[in-house]
Each structure stands twice: as C-alpha cells, then as structure tokens.
Amino acid sequence: MHLLFPCDPFNKSSVDDNYVEEWQAATDMGMACSLFSFEDFEEGVFRPRPALAAGESIVYRGWMLRPERYAALFDACAAQGARLDTDTAQYRRCHHLPEWYAACVDDTPETVFAARDADFVAAVAGKDWPAFFVKDHVKSLTSTRGSIAATACEIALVVDLIEQYRGAVEGGVCIRRYETLLPDTEERYFSWHSRAYGRHGSVPAMVASIAARIDSPFFSIDIVSSDKGQLRLIELGDGQVSDRKQWTAPQFMAMLAQV
Incomplete structure (x- = not known):
C-alpha cells in the first residue's frame, strides 16, 4: 500500500x-x-x-x-x-447518501430524496415527522441556522442556504426524518477492507455489520445514540477524505497498516 x-x-x-x-x-x-x-x-x-x-x-x-x-x-x-x-463506484457509494441508504435503511433515519428544483412540500406530503433534517448528498448546513426545518415549508430555505454557503447543491437533496439524538455521543468508526475499527478497540455489532455489507474498501461510519437508547447511523463517508475526528494520527495509520 x-x-x-x-x-x-x-x-x-x-x-x-x-x-x-x-x-x-x-x-x-x-x-x-x-x-x-x-x-x-x-x-x-x-x-x-x-x-x-x-x-x-x-x-x-x-x-x-x-x-x-x-x-x-x-x-x-x-x-x-x-x-x-477504492474505485470510482465505491467512492460514490460512500460519498453520496442515496448510494448507501438502501443497504442501511434499518439503521438510519428515514429519508426522502429529491432533485434541487423539486417541490419539497409535495415530496414529504403524508410524512408525519416531528421535523426535517435537510442536506445535499454529501453535507448538511453548518452555518448558525443549521439544517433542521421545523416545517415542510422551511425545507426550501435550508436548501437555498446550502447552495449559498457551499456554492452548489451536490447530487440532490436529502430530507431526513428528525430524530432526537443525545449530545456528545457521536463516534466515528472506520471500515478497512470489510473489518470495522474503533479508536478504543471494540466496535458495536451494528458497526461491524455495516462494515461487512458495504462494498467499499475504506469508509467512515458515524454513529450516535438516540433518546430511545438505540445506536443510529448518521453518515457514511469515503475513508480517504473523512476527517479523523477523535482518532490520533498514529491510531489511524496503525489501522491502515492492517492490510
């Protein structure tokens, strides 16, 4: 390598x-x-x-x-x-949310996918969700306003701001069911050649399962605890372009040495 x-x-x-x-x-x-x-x-x-x-x-x-x-x-x-x-199809598989969603649908918030110019209110009609978390295929809105739309009518505002701050909406729009997640519980794991790694050594069974089912040699897996006591998958990302977050550089490279 x-x-x-x-x-x-x-x-x-x-x-x-x-x-x-x-x-x-x-x-x-x-x-x-x-x-x-x-x-x-x-x-x-x-x-x-x-x-x-x-x-x-x-x-x-x-x-x-x-x-x-x-x-x-x-x-x-x-x-x-x-x-x-990592080939191009594998990169896209973990980089764009719609590419991995079907394989992880039971582990992650319900999501509706829409084009940039869609009628967002119509797209979520009939969804009895408490609120909406809005992002493009890659990232959410990280400005002070944040990515949460309290009503369907606010979805377009969030999309407009994503386009303003990021320059473009990449891929399309993801409208996700808002779930209450516990603060300070997010943890980043990595999958390296179908084996899951955590910075503390052990990994939850759900993470190991995700690592085994996604066809990509290297990707990140972001997990958060919900207020219902469940682990929830928030995001996958291609490992080559994912931040280490809490991982030290030696921990990260020791993982990649396991070929």
Missing part, C-alpha cells in the same frame, strides 16, 4: 499542513508515501513525488472530491500503472 497526500500549495516538497500529523505517523511506521500538487492536478497535471510504481495499490488521503474529479484521479494513477484501492 502506498499513501498519496496533497502537498503544501506553496512548497511542493512538504505535505499540506492539514496532513502533517498523518504524514509523520505514516513515515514513522515505514509506510510508502508520495506528494502531489492538488492545484496542478486541477489544471490537468499529475506528478507524484516519489513517482508511483507500476502495480502499487494507492490510498488517497486528502481533500474531498466530487465523484467526477475522483474518477480523474483514479485515471491519473492508472496512467502511471498504479491503482487507487
């Missing part, structure tokens, strides 16, 4: 500041690492340093990419004879 990190935009020989701890932990463990310029890649130039060797399995560790840009990165690695461990 070979890790691929973005370099500092102003110094191509140094890793981006956001990944310094992970780079250090990986190199301390003797893991192969390369840097590439994300800015050059966006301009059509892909030149990792050190170069990727033919036949190597690559794990990208960097900025979130839209699926079409991830496909371009996959192709760029393939052009050098290497292969990203």
Whole structure:
C-alpha cells in the first residue's frame, strides 16, 4: 500500500499542513508515501513525488472530491500503472447518501430524496415527522441556522442556504426524518477492507455489520445514540477524505497498516 497526500500549495516538497500529523505517523511506521500538487492536478497535471510504481495499490488521503474529479484521479494513477484501492463506484457509494441508504435503511433515519428544483412540500406530503433534517448528498448546513426545518415549508430555505454557503447543491437533496439524538455521543468508526475499527478497540455489532455489507474498501461510519437508547447511523463517508475526528494520527495509520 502506498499513501498519496496533497502537498503544501506553496512548497511542493512538504505535505499540506492539514496532513502533517498523518504524514509523520505514516513515515514513522515505514509506510510508502508520495506528494502531489492538488492545484496542478486541477489544471490537468499529475506528478507524484516519489513517482508511483507500476502495480502499487494507492490510498488517497486528502481533500474531498466530487465523484467526477475522483474518477480523474483514479485515471491519473492508472496512467502511471498504479491503482487507487477504492474505485470510482465505491467512492460514490460512500460519498453520496442515496448510494448507501438502501443497504442501511434499518439503521438510519428515514429519508426522502429529491432533485434541487423539486417541490419539497409535495415530496414529504403524508410524512408525519416531528421535523426535517435537510442536506445535499454529501453535507448538511453548518452555518448558525443549521439544517433542521421545523416545517415542510422551511425545507426550501435550508436548501437555498446550502447552495449559498457551499456554492452548489451536490447530487440532490436529502430530507431526513428528525430524530432526537443525545449530545456528545457521536463516534466515528472506520471500515478497512470489510473489518470495522474503533479508536478504543471494540466496535458495536451494528458497526461491524455495516462494515461487512458495504462494498467499499475504506469508509467512515458515524454513529450516535438516540433518546430511545438505540445506536443510529448518521453518515457514511469515503475513508480517504473523512476527517479523523477523535482518532490520533498514529491510531489511524496503525489501522491502515492492517492490510
């Protein structure tokens, strides 16, 4: 396995500041690492340093990419004879909520999917939900206003604000049943080649089950406790672009060393 990190935009020989701890932990463990310029890649130039060797399995560790840009990165690695461990379909499967929802429907809040220009009030007609949690296929609204719509009529306002703050609505709109979740209970787990990992060692049975049923080599699993005493799946994300959250860099890299 070979890790691929973005370099500092102003110094191509140094890793981006956001990944310094992970780079250090990986190199301390003797893991192969390369840097590439994300800015050059966006301009059509892909030149990792050190170069990727033919036949190597690559794990990208960097900025979130839209699926079409991830496909371009996959192709760029393939052009050098290497292969990203996660293919484009697998990346999309964990990056976009509608892709994984059917496989986890019993573990996560009920969700209605709609196009950006849909009639949102009509989309949730007949849903006797206490409120609505609104996001696009990837992220929720993280401004002060937040993603909760108290009524169906407020859904459009949240969508407008997502578009304003993020520049675009990615994929489409997800309208989720609001559930009361306990504060300070969110925990991020990771699935690495179908095995679930937690920063404290043990993982709930539900997490292990999710890790086994989703066809992707590396993804994050966010779990929260509800006020009814249940564990609820809030989000999956491609592991290559997921924050570590409470995980230390050495913990994270020790997991990736388990190939």
